Amino acid sequence: MTTLGITDGLVLRPDMRVERADVLVDREAGEIVDVAPEVGEGADERLDASDALVAPGLVNAHTHAAMTLLRGYADDKPLESWLREDVWPAEAELTPDDIAAGTRLAALEMIRSGTTAFADMYFSEPRVADVVEEAGLRARLGHGVVTVGKDEEAAWADVEESLRVADAVRGVSDRIETAFTPHSLTTVGEEYLRDGVERARELGVPVHVHANETRHEVDPIVEERGVRPLEYAREIGLLEPEDFLAHCVHLDATEIDLLAETGASAIHCPASNMKLASGMAPVQRLLDAGVSVGLGTDGAASNNDLDLFGELRDAAMIGKLAADDASAVAAPDAVRMATAGSADAIGLPGGRIEPGAAADCVVVGLDAAHLTPVHDPVSHLAYAATGSDVRHTVCDGRVLMRDREVLTLDPWTIRTEAEERAEALVERAEAN
Numbered sequence: 001m002t003t004l005g006i007t008d009g010l011v012l013r014p015d016m017r018v019e020r021a022d023v024l025v026d027r028e029a030g031e032i033v034d035v036a037p038e039v040g041e042g043a044d045e046r047l048d049a050s051d052a053l054v055a056p057g058l059v060n061a062h063t064h065a066a067m068t069l070l071r072g073y074a075d076d077k078p079l080e081s082w083l084r085e086d087v088w089p090a091e092a093e094l095t096p097d098d099i100a101a102g103t104r105l106a107a108l109e110m111i112r113s114g115t116t117a118f119a120d121m122y123f124s125e126p127r128v129a130d131v132v133e134e135a136g137l138r139a140r141l142g143h144g145v146v147t148v149g150k151d152e153e154a155a156w157a158d159v160e161e162s163l164r165v166a167d168a169v170r171g172v173s174d175r176i177e178t179a180f181t182p183h184s185l186t187t188v189g190e191e192y193l194r195d196g197v198e199r200a201r202e203l204g205v206p207v208h209v210h211a212n213e214t215r216h217e218v219d220p221i222v223e224e225r226g227v228r229p230l231e232y233a234r235e236i237g238l239l240e241p242e243d244f245l246a247h248c249v250h251l252d253a254t255e256i257d258l259l260a261e262t263g264a265s266a267i268h269c270p271a272s273n274m275k276l277a278s279g280m281a282p283v284q285r286l287l288d289a290g291v292s293v294g295l296g297t298d299g300a301a302s303n304n305d306l307d308l309f310g311e312l313r314d315a316a317m318i319g320k321l322a323a324d325d326a327s328a329v330a331a332p333d334a335v336r337m338a339t340a341g342s343a344d345a346i347g348l349p350g351g352r353i354e355p356g357a358a359a360d361c362v363v364v365g366l367d368a369a370h371l372t373p374v375h376d377p378v379s380h381l382a383y384a385a386t387g388s389d390v391r392h393t394v395c396d397g398r399v400l401m402r403d404r405e406v407l408t409l410d411p412w413t414i415r416t417e418a419e420e421r422a423e424a425l426v427e428r429a430e431a432n
Contacts, residue, residue, distance in 0.1 A: 001026050001027075001028060001029075001033075002026075002027045002028055002044045002045075003024060003025060003026060003027060003033070003040075003042075003043040003044050003045070004024075004025040004027050004040075004043055004044070004045045004046070004047065004359070004394070004397060004399070005022055005023070005024055005025070005039070005040020005041065005042070005043030005045070005046045005047070006022060006023040006025070006040055006046075006047045006049050006054050006361060006363060006392075006394070007022045007038075007040040007041065007043075007046055007047070007048065007049060007050075008022070008048060008049055008050040009021075009022075009049025009050060009051075009052045009053060009054045009363065010049075010052070010053045010054065010366075010377060011023060011035055011053070011054045011353055012053060012054065012055040012056065012335075012353060012377070012378070012381075013035075013353060013354065014340065014352045014353070014354055016332040016335065016336065016378055018053070018377050018378065020037065021035050021036050021037050021039075022035070022036065022037065022038060022039045022040030022041070022049075023035050023039075023040065023054050023353060023361060024036075024039040024040050024043060025043075025359040025361075025394070025397050026359070026397065027044075027045070027359075027397040027398065028397070029397065030174075030358060030359050030396035030397035030398070031356065031357070031358065031359055031397065032353065032354065032355055032356065032357045032358070032359050032361075033355060034355055035353060035354060035355060045399070047363060047392045047394070047399065047402065049363045049391075049392075051365060051366055051367040052363045052364055052365045052366055052367070052391060053363070053364045053366055053377045053380075053381070054353060054361055054362075054363055055114075055335075055339070055353070055361070055362055055363075055364055055381065056339040056340065056343075056350060056351045056352055056353055056360060056361060056362070057114065057115065057116025057117065057339075057350055057351075057360035057361055057362050057393065057394070057395060058113075058114050058115045058116065058308040058309075058338050058339060058342075058362065059115070059116070059117045059118070059294065059295075059308075059338065059339060059342035059343045059346065059348065059350060059351055060110065060115050060117070060118035060119070060295075060296055060297055060306065060308055060342070061118075061119050061244065061246075061265075061267045061294035061295060061296040061342035061345050061346050062119055062121070062208075062244075062246040062247075062267040062269055062294075062296030062297070062298060063106070063118055063119065063120060063121075063296055063297050063298060063299055063300075063306065064120065064121055064122045064144075064298070064299035064301075065102065065103045065106035065107070065118065065120050065122060065128065065299075065306075066094070066098070066099040066100075066101075066102030066103045066106065066122055066123075066124075066128070067087075067102065067122070067299030067300050067301040067302075068102045068103075068105045068106045068109070068299075068300045068306070068418065069094075069098060069101070069102040069105075069418060069421060069422040069425055070087065070090055070299070070300070070301035070422070070425075071300040071301060071304050071305075071422075072301075072304055073086065073090065073301060073422075073426060074086035074087065074090075074301070075275075075304075077276075078214075078276060078277060079213065079214050079216070079276045079278060080214070080216055082276065082302070087301060089429050089432065090425060090426065090429040091123070092429075092432075093425055093428040093429045093432070094123065094124075094425065096124040096127050097127075097421070098421050098425055099122065099123055099124040099127055099128065100124070100127040100128070100130065100131055101414070101417045101418050101421045102418060102421070102422075103120075103122075103127070103128045103131040103132075104131050104134075104135070104409065104414045104417075104418070105414050105415065105418040106300070106306055107131055107132070107134075107135035107137055107409060108135075108406060108409050108411055108414050108415075109300075109305065109306045109307070109387075110137065110306050111135065111136075111137070111393050111400045111401050111406050111408070111409070112387060112388075112390065112393075112401060112404070112406060113306065113307040113308065113309065113386075113387025113388070113390060114308065114309065114362040114364065114387055114390040114393060115137075115306065115308050116137060116138060116350060116360040116361075116362070116393065116394070116395040116400075117137060117138035117139060117140075117342075117343065117346075117348050117350055117360065117395070118137065118138075118139050118140075119139070119140045119141075119142075119179070119208060119244070119267075119296070119346040120139055120140070120141050120142065121142050121144045121179075121181040121183075121208055121246075122143075122144055123143060123144060125141045125142065125143050125165045125169055125178075126165065126168070126169055128141055129141055129169045129172055129173070129176050132173070132175065132176055133172070133173050133175070133176070134408065134409070135400070135408050135409055136175075136395050136396070136398050136400045136408045137175065137395055137400070138175040138176070138348050138349070138350065138360065138395060138396070139175070139176055139177075139348075140176075140177045140178065140179055140206075140208070140346045140347065140348060141165070141169055141176060141177075141178050141179070142162060142165065142166060142178060142179035142180060142181030142208050143158075143161050143162040143164075143165040143166075143181060144162070144181050144182075144183050145158045145159055145161075145162045145180075145181065145182045145183055145188055145192070145196065146158065146183045146187045146188065147159070147187070147188045147189045147192050148186075148187050148188075148189070155189065155192055156192070158192075159192050159195065159196045162180055162181060162182070162196065163180060163196065163199055163200065163203065165178065166178040166179060166180050166200065166203055166205045167203055167205075170205070174396075175395075175396055177205075177347065177348060178205050179200075179205050179206045179207060179208040180196055180197065180199075180200035180203075180205055180206070180207050180208070181207070181208045181209065182196060182197075182207070182209050183209070183210060184209060184210040184211065184213070184217060185209070185210075185211060185217065185221060185229050185232060185233060186217050186220055186221065190236060193236050193238075194236045194237065197236060197237040197238055198237055201237070201240070206240070206242035206243050206244065206346075206347060207238055207240075207242075207243045207244075208243070208244055208246070208346075209233075209238070209243075209245055209246070210245070210246045210247055211229060211230065211233065211245040211246065211247060211248055212229050212230070212245075212247060212248050212249055212250045212251055212255070213246070213247035213249055213250075213273070213278050214249070214250070214276075214278045214279070215250055215279070217229065217250075218250045228252060228254060228255050229255070230245075230251070230254075230255040230258050230259070231254070231255070231258065233245075234258060234262070238264070239258060239259070239262040239264040240262065240263075240264065241262065241263030241264065242347055243264045243265070244264065244265040244266075244267055244294065244345045244346055245259075245264060245265070245266055245267065246267045246269060246296060246298070247267070247268075247269055247272075247273065247278065247281065248266040248267070248268070248281055248286070249273055249278050249279040249280065249281045250279055251281075251282055251286075256282065256285055256286060256289050256291065257289065259286065259289070259291045260289040260290045260291050263292070264292075265291070265292040265293065265294055265344070265345035265346075266281070266286055266291055266292070266293050266294070266345075267293075267294045267295070267296045267342075267345060268281050268283055268293055268294070268295050268296070268315055268337065269295075269296045269297065269298040269311075270311060270314035270315045270317075270318045270319075271297065271298070271303045271310065271311055271314050272297070272298035272299075272302040272303050273318075274314065274318065275302055275303065275304075276302055280318050280321060280322035281318075281322065282322060282323075283315065283318075283319045283322065283323075283328075283329050284319055284322070284323040284325070284328040284329055285323070287329070287333060292341060292344055292345050293337050293341055293345070294337060294338075294341045294342035294343075294344070294345035294346065295308065295311055295312070295315055295334075295337040295338045295341065295342050296311070296342070297311055307386065307387035308338050308387070309381070309385050309386050309387050309389075310386065310387075311338065312334050312335065312337075312338050312381065312382050312385075313334075313382060313383055315329060315334045315337060315338075316329050316330070316331060316333075316334040316382050316383065319333075319334070331376075331378050331379045331381070331382035331383065332378055332382075334382045335378055335381050335382055339351040339352070340352050358396065359394060359395075359396060359397040360394065360395050360396065361393075361394045362390050362392065362393050362394070363390070363391045363392040363393075364381065364385055364389050364390055364391070365389050365390075365391050366380065366389075368389060370384055371384055371385065371389065390404075391403060391404065
């Protein structure tokens with residue numbers, strides 16, 4: 001066994017207690033061996049955590065990684081017009097090489113801001129898997145399906161591609177899992193949803209879908225079917241315990257109870273919801289009902305970054321506003337959503353610092369002016385820390401970033417290619 005010792009720091013435990021201890025990692029197994037004072041002193045490799053907090057790696061439970069190429073491209077518009085007028089026309093011009101470059105940029109950003117795992121819904125996912133493997137991250141990947149505006153042959157082809165990718169990509173790495181990913185309950189027709197969900201069950205992969213993001217997604221289903229969207233979702237075979245639904249902004253009490261009853265998870269994306277004026281998700285009501293809630297950034301085109309520390313702060317703040325209660329979505333709840341909650345929701349290891357857990361850890365410096373004094377490190381994670389405070393990032397026992405230097409990717413090359421490809425992409429989109 002070769003070991004990694006994360007030494008001389010404070011450690012965030014699963015119950016949100018903070019204690020002074022080392023973390024000892026089996027690098028070959030990618031597993032935490034022990035958490036105790038001085039256990040890392042004799043390790044083969046060491047990371048210094050003095051004046052810092054060792055926390056679980058953050059888990060971005062809903063994003064579209066390659067949308068980094070569209071960061072800042074089309075801002076200040078509501079979701080429906082933003083998608084139809086700007087995003088979808090640009091995405092129609094994406095090449096597999098563009099998606100690889102955008103995902104590489106996303107991976108660089110996530111590593112530097114303390115994210116060790118993510119759930120992606122996008123295109124050319126085999127290329128995304130290659131980038132995940134190169135970067136050293138974990139991911140659950142799925143090819144996004146949209147059938148509206150397509151003829152029957154093209155619509156079925158999109159469903160087939162999502163299922164093909166879900167089957168082909170899983171197993172290419174111990175750190176990569178897959179999902180069937182229909183875009184939403186209104187952008188994928190019922191027959192395609194029913195067929196795709198049924199076959200996803202046969203494959204043994206979860207379903208990752210947008211749900212109840214805006215009123216424009218809720219109202220048509222209620223008007224046409226006479227039921228709420230999540231009631232419709234359950235009718236067509238969704239809402240199994242392994243499924244996770246992004247946004248979940250406009251839920252009524254019946255739908256919250258459905259999530260609690262079925263065990264399906266909600267993924268909160270507060271920054272995107274605020275920017276697109278989609279609304280405020282009832283996060284405290286979800287937590288009170290026992291619903292599993294994770295945290296996601298959504299894509300960088302609607303956020304506009306992939307720094308989950310910003311999302312933590314947004315989740316805690318907007319959670320209080322939505323509940324009209326300053327005690328709602330307290331700091332430990334927000335931190336738990338970004339770690340264990342997200343990991344559990346998307347069915348990946350990680351999210352906890354304890355023996356036997358996956359060795360996905362970040363070391364967050366506590367010595368900056370904006371983190372002084374340290375009355376409560378958990379409060380700092382939720383309200384004051386940023387991705388730039390992350391010193392070291394470890395995933396599966398491998399050091400991906402040491403002292404702010406990313407070891408698995410070349411930042412200059414990645415940024416240069418992303419800039420060039422983004423410029424060419426926009427030129428193509430605006431020419432058509």
